[in-house]
Amino acid sequence: MPLTPDVAMSSHADRQPAPYAGRERKRAALLAIFALCWVGLVLACVVTESRGVSSPALHAVFAANIVFHPLMFALVYGRWLPERVVDLACLLFAAGICAACMVLRLYFPVQGGRIELERLYLWIPVIYVFAFTVAGHKSSLALSLGLMALFFAISLPYLLQSPAERFASLTIQLHVVSAVLVTALYFFSGHHQRLQLTMDELAALSHTDELTGLPNRHRISQVVDYELLRFERHGRGFALILIDIDRFKDVNDRLGQQAGDLALKALALRARQTLRDGDTLGRWGGGEFVIVLPEAGLDDALRKARALCAHVGRTPLIDDLSITISCGVASVTPADMAQSLFQRADAALHAAKQHGRNRAESAAPA
Numbered sequence: 001m002p003l004t005p006d007v008a009m010s011s012h013a014d015r016q017p018a019p020y021a022g023r024e025r026k027r028a029a030l031l032a033i034f035a036l037c038w039v040g041l042v043l044a045c046v047v048t049e050s051r052g053v054s055s056p057a058l059h060a061v062f063a064a065n066i067v068f069h070p071l072m073f074a075l076v077y078g079r080w081l082p083e084r085v086v087d088l089a090c091l092l093f094a095a096g097i098c099a100a101c102m103v104l105r106l107y108f109p110v111q112g113g114r115i116e117l118e119r120l121y122l123w124i125p126v127i128y129v130f131a132f133t134v135a136g137h138k139s140s141l142a143l144s145l146g147l148m149a150l151f152f153a154i155s156l157p158y159l160l161q162s163p164a165e166r167f168a169s170l171t172i173q174l175h176v177v178s179a180v181l182v183t184a185l186y187f188f189s190g191h192h193q194r195l196q197l198t199m200d201e202l203a204a205l206s207h208t209d210e211l212t213g214l215p216n217r218h219r220i221s222q223v224v225d226y227e228l229l230r231f232e233r234h235g236r237g238f239a240l241i242l243i244d245i246d247r248f249k250d251v252n253d254r255l256g257q258q259a260g261d262l263a264l265k266a267l268a269l270r271a272r273q274t275l276r277d278g279d280t281l282g283r284w285g286g287g288e289f290v291i292v293l294p295e296a297g298l299d300d301a302l303r304k305a306r307a308l309c310a311h312v313g314r315t316p317l318i319d320d321l322s323i324t325i326s327c328g329v330a331s332v333t334p335a336d337m338a339q340s341l342f343q344r345a346d347a348a349l350h351a352a353k354q355h356g357r358n359r360a361e362s363a364a365p366a
């Protein structure tokens with residue numbers, strides 16, 4: 001029996017696959033953070049100047065920040081840098097500013113006199129938290145240990161020369177807190193990584209048809225949503241082939257459910273052999289399969305569906321079990337949502353059944 005798709009897509013956001021939507025949200029958040037930081041910095045700079053508490057060192061810190069944030073905003077806005085490079089650049093910039101301020105405050109009291117060490121030391125633990133949010137479990141540990149070593153090396157001559165000085169105990173506390181924090185973050189991120197692996201396994205299971213190992217209906221819906229988005233944004237068309245085993249009920253009735261299951265597996269294998277790179281074959285449910293063909297027009301897809309019908313019908317699937325399939329083909333048009341596209345392919349499949357089965361029919365574009 002032809003299928004009745006229930007993929008109802010209402011909004012643009014709904015149609016974005018989760019990882020893609022997540023990346024776009026992160027990009028928007030980064031742009032907002034860069035813009036807000038820049039406004040905050042300009043205000044802080046103005047206030048500092050008007051109170052007369054500025055210094056050449058603070059000027060340099062403000063100037064570096066006031067240049068860095070718009071620069072990163074432009075690079076992220078224009079998508080000129082990969083996400084990881086942006087994260088790393090922000091992390092290294094923050095660490096560099098903290099290290100420079102620490103050097104100035106500990107060793108150059110005249111130039112760095114206006115830098116408040118207590119406040120600076122509040123920011124350094126934030127850098128470790130940031131490192132663990134942007135890098136992987138092991139690389140964030142390596143990065144954090146590297147930064148801890150850097151801050152320790154900067155402060156070591158000061159601690160050795162002036163152990164009784166005002167900032168010595170504060171600096172020692174910073175190193176102790178940093179060590180405890182990095183250890184805690186490392187264990188937490190290990191736990192998070194294990195949880196993520198379990199979630200990935202669950203996600204893979206939730207996307208896979210148990211019997212055939214093919215992408216299931218849910219996964220195929222996501223693939224179609226993604227192709228619709230690509231079509232909308234970049235004009236790259238695609239087509240669908242809906243496949244239905246002919247008189248599958250008879251196979252089950254004659255040979256039993258187990259033979260029917262074997263037929264489904266064998267058909268999945270045979271259909272897979274005809275796929276190009278980038279095509280997706282999935283099980284839609286029952287005796288029904290779907291192939292998503294990116295960059296294919298209606299004629300290409302129809303040719304492919306006819307070849308598939310011939311390929312399946314030519315030789316028995318298993319032992320002496322021969323089956324035939326019928327296919328309905330539709331290609332995307334600008335007016336399409338997932339539901340309308342599936343409906344046209346479904347109507348074409350229905351026509352193929354009506355016209356005698358073991359054949360492919362295409363639906364006229366909407």
Ligand SMILES: Nc1nc2c(ncn2[C@@H]2O[C@H](COP(=O)(O)OP(=O)(O)OP(=O)(O)O)[C@@H](O)[C@H]2O)c(=O)[nH]1
Pocket residue numbers: 001002211244245246247248249250252256257258259260261264285286287353357
């Ligand atoms: N063995 C097996 N059978 C299944 C499975 N899921 C659905 N079916 C059977 O597949 C058959 C589907 O039949 P229909 O598509 O309704 O009709 P058909 O006999 O194929 O006839 P046409 O589609 O008109 O050619 C039903 O008998 C279902 O019980 C499954 O996982 N394994």
